[in-house]
Amino acid sequence: MKVPLLDLTQQYEKIAAEVQAVIGRVCASQQFILGREVLKLEQRMASYTRCAHGIGVSSGTDALLLGLMALGIGPGDAVITSPFTFFATAGTIARLGARPIFCDIDRATFNLAPAKVEALIAQDCEVRGEGGGRQVIHRKSGCRVKAIMPVHLYGQLCEMDALMEIASRLGLHVIEDAAQAIGAEDRQGRMAGSIGHIGCFSYFPTKNLGAFGDAGLCTTNDAALAERMRVLRVHGMEPKYHHSLIGGNFRLDEIQAAVLNVKLPFLDAWMAERDAHARQYTQRLQSMKGADKVVTPAQPQGGRHVWNQYVIRVQRRDELRQSLAAAAIGTEIYYPIPLHLQECFAYLDYRGGEMPESERASGEVLALPVFPELTAAQIDYVAGTIERFYTAAPPQP
Numbered sequence: 001m002k003v004p005l006l007d008l009t010q011q012y013e014k015i016a017a018e019v020q021a022v023i024g025r026v027c028a029s030q031q032f033i034l035g036r037e038v039l040k041l042e043q044r045m046a047s048y049t050r051c052a053h054g055i056g057v058s059s060g061t062d063a064l065l066l067g068l069m070a071l072g073i074g075p076g077d078a079v080i081t082s083p084f085t086f087f088a089t090a091g092t093i094a095r096l097g098a099r100p101i102f103c104d105i106d107r108a109t110f111n112l113a114p115a116k117v118e119a120l121i122a123q124d125c126e127v128r129g130e131g132g133g134r135q136v137i138h139r140k141s142g143c144r145v146k147a148i149m150p151v152h153l154y155g156q157l158c159e160m161d162a163l164m165e166i167a168s169r170l171g172l173h174v175i176e177d178a179a180q181a182i183g184a185e186d187r188q189g190r191m192a193g194s195i196g197h198i199g200c201f202s203y204f205p206t207k208n209l210g211a212f213g214d215a216g217l218c219t220t221n222d223a224a225l226a227e228r229m230r231v232l233r234v235h236g237m238e239p240k241y242h243h244s245l246i247g248g249n250f251r252l253d254e255i256q257a258a259v260l261n262v263k264l265p266f267l268d269a270w271m272a273e274r275d276a277h278a279r280q281y282t283q284r285l286q287s288m289k290g291a292d293k294v295v296t297p298a299q300p301q302g303g304r305h306v307w308n309q310y311v312i313r314v315q316r317r318d319e320l321r322q323s324l325a326a327a328a329i330g331t332e333i334y335y336p337i338p339l340h341l342q343e344c345f346a347y348l349d350y351r352g353g354e355m356p357e358s359e360r361a362s363g364e365v366l367a368l369p370v371f372p373e374l375t376a377a378q379i380d381y382v383a384g385t386i387e388r389f390y391t392a393a394p395p396q397p
């Protein structure tokens with residue numbers, strides 16, 4: 001048996017005729033950029049996430065960049081975020097000349113821990129002024145903290161209430177990196193991307209809703225922010241050839257939007273399949289021999305985890321990964337090096353040991369295949385291979 005980490009061909013086979021028809025219609029129209037399909041996607045994503053506005057953009061990375069730009073974040077500013085995430089989260093902050101301030105994660109959820117954000121601000125920042133004039137200054141760099149960027153890692157929402165409370169008390173904005181979490185809900189039924197001031201989504205092909213190339217989207221309930229993002233998306237141009245802001249080219253193309261419009265109605269069914277797979281894995285891995293060597297992911301109480309990744313923490317991770325590869329089972333490590341220890345962020349002057357939970361996670365996590373079309377037999381085979389690895393005779397010293 002073979003179990004790839006992700007196989008998109010099966011999904012494509014089921015929708016191929018429909019996808020080819022819409023791509024054909026875009027070709028016939030010769031309207032390639034920000035046309036009817038983009039508008040339709042923006043409206044449907046707004047209604048899906050229960051947000052007032054959707055702004056289609058060229059990638060998830062550009063969604064983050066555009067959100068930060070719309071909030072006016074730049075040199076002299078700082079944004080608090082997680083070091084245990086994909087590079088784009090902090091990369092976009094740094095590209096704008098702002099400073100990423102890393103805050104360690106929660107052990108159980110891998111997400112930014114509100115209590116640690118609170119402690120970081122109390123320890124490393126000085127809060128000046130009152131009410132609307134309040135400023136949070138990062139002592140070491142002198143930068144002004146403007147925003148918090150939580151990441152809903154693997155498809156599970158952060159504790160948004162506590163983060164929003166901190167942000168509103170200190171006058172900070174919140175930009176949700178919801179790239180892995182389209183469709184995720186919290187206990188109150190609020191959707192990922194709809195709770196902070198701006199939500200950012202990616203339609204990279206490996207995400208739960210994937211385009212046939214790069215694409216992304218921003219959501220917001222703030223009409224003024226939505227308008228700013230629309231203008232910044234096209235070089236800050238409004239009206240034509242008049243530029244009051246310096247924006248960029250963050251436009252979404254029609255072919256990607258058309259593909260996404262075909263796929264969006266299937267998203268909830270695909271999510272239900274991922275959820276069933278996650279439950280099967282957890283049940284199987286918790287009841288196997290050697291179950292004490294594996295920590296299965298925390299299942300949220302209420303709310304909805306969308307399982308963009310099913311990630312276990314294990315002992316002897318790299319050996320297990322090799323043994324799964326030998327059994328034709330694909331796995332991946334998201335993420336092997338936390339961002340505060342990346343070479344390009346050496347100027348931020350973090351040291352190993354400063355973010356213990358993130359560092360520990362990067363040495364223990366392993367993502368197993370969880371795409372919708374997997375079969376129960378394949379999941380059983382993956383779990384059985386893990387069980388055999390931990391019950392085999394221990395390696396000779």
Ligand SMILES: *Cc1c(COP(=O)(O)O)cnc(C)c1O
Pocket residue numbers: 059060061062085086088089151177179180202203204214215216
């Ligand atoms: C995928 C991803 C991004 C970037 O999205 P792209 O569409 O690849 O640019 C940003 N943040 C996180 C957490 C992601 O997983």
